[in-house]
Amino acid sequence: MDIKILKEEDYLESLRLSEYAFQYSVPEEKIPARLEMLKTHKLLGIKDNSALAAKLHIIPLAVYMNGEVWDMGGIAGVATYPEYRRNGYVKSLIAEAIAQMEQEGQIVSLLAPFDFAFYRKFGWEILSNVKKVTIEKMNLKFLSSQLGSVKRNTKATHCEDIEEIYRKYSERFSGMLVRDTKWWKEHVYDDQSQAAVFYNTSKEAKGYVVFNVKDRKMDIKEMAALDHEARVGLWNFICQHDSMVDIVTVNLPLHDPFPYYLNQPKIKIEVMPYFMCRIVNAKKCLDKFPFHREADPIFIHLEDPFAAWNNGSYLIGNGEVKEYKAKEGSQCVNPPKRGIRLTINELSAILFGYKRPEELYELGLIKGTKQEVDQFETMIPQLKSAFYDFF
Structure with missing residues (x-):
């Protein structure tokens, strides 16, 4: 064709x-x-x-x-x-x-799957989990009194402060989309959305929520806070809607601490996988990845049926990644027997921070000795994947 x-x-x-x-x-x-x-x-x-x-x-x-x-x-x-x-x-x-x-x-690719199993066949893997928190009106209880202020914005009055908060918040995670102003206005806001920005007493923008209020429901599409003062300020802003809404829903990355710090954290939380990721060029990803340099070198043997240039063996350690070139798309030249074996799916999950090597080994998805997997585990920094967008 x-x-x-x-x-x-x-x-x-x-x-x-x-x-x-x-x-x-x-x-x-x-x-x-x-x-x-x-x-x-x-x-x-x-x-x-x-x-x-x-x-x-x-x-x-x-x-x-x-x-x-x-x-x-x-x-x-x-x-x-x-x-x-x-x-x-x-x-x-x-x-x-x-x-x-x-x-x-x-060097990487993301997509929103209609079916996770379908795209796994082509090398994409789960990028992150999201949590949807549902709060009933009776649990809208203010936290300690909060200094600072909140300013509301719409698509028409969108400000750079929101973009800067998002950028700093995104750097805490792996996989968050880089946004420009055009993306904010065309993909984050809709015609009814508002964005409330929290400013501390020094007039520094430290957090925001993007939300809609309709039919006595407040739907918070995004919530990002750079410190606990901003978390409290944004939560108190949400509580100020207690006369207007019966239900509040909040969409968050799994690793965001909300609602742990609330006085009543026992509320409905739904966790589900969201978006998928794939490494397109393994060598470039491995070269850019911040491995812990003190770990002993280790071979990984990678299989990628849909990207022959990724197939092969890679020696990681001593501050560099050496690639053993693949032959005829699948077989490595004199591949060493030692090391761990995995597919592009597992490597994608590891480098984006969705799963750890030891977890994947326990699931039978990584092959090698326990010692080798432990060695690889020590190389990988503690990462947290997240994603808010849709395309």
Whole structure:
């Protein structure tokens, strides 16, 4: 089958496929803006004669990884008309997308899965867990009186203070999206959203919530606090809505300390996996990753069925990563027998901070001796993955 990079004249047809596959409709007046947005994507498509049968979007983005910015390819809009399904079209598009991202220097990739098991087959793994906290009105109890102030914003009055808080908060985690002002206005806010920023007595912006209030429910889409003073200030702001709402829901990264510090932390908490990640170029990721340098060197033997350039053995230690070049896409030249064996899924989960080597070994997903796994464990810093966005 012939995979093509779609051109501007194909964008409307691509939009119609998305509408059909994902069962939504773009209002006529918003179609020009949607087509303009597609100019920032790379669209891969498969046609049946002149008709579009399947397509996939690659969005050039970036994520924060251990305090640095890594180029990332966001996979979105993967769709096929029903009459073309089960012909291997999506598999071919995904394989080509991985190759395209490698060529573009996007060393990792993220996507929102319709099915986790499906994308695991292609090397993506869970990026992070999110927790949704549901608070009834009777538990909206103020914490200690708080100095400082809160200022509300909308999309129209969006301020740089929110962006700076988000940037600092994101650096505490692995995998958070790098946002510019355009992304904030087009993807974080909707027409009803508000953002409340907490300022301490020194007029420093230290936290924010992005939220909607409707039908006696306060839905907090994001909450980010840089210190405990900001946590208290934002919680007290939420409590100020006690006459307006019956329920408050808060969407948070799993590792955020809310609601531990509340007077009544026994409230409903739902935890679920969210988004998936994949290493596109293993050597570049390993070179950039902040391994603990005092650990003894160790070999890892990596398998990646959809990115042959990743297959092979890597010696990690003494401040460097040495790659044993793969031969014929899968077999290493004189591979050492010692070391641990894993797939691109496990390596992605480890480098993003979702799972530890010892956890994956206990699950039978890493092969090697216990001593070797313990050795690899000591190399990996304590990381916490998180993700707020959707694309």
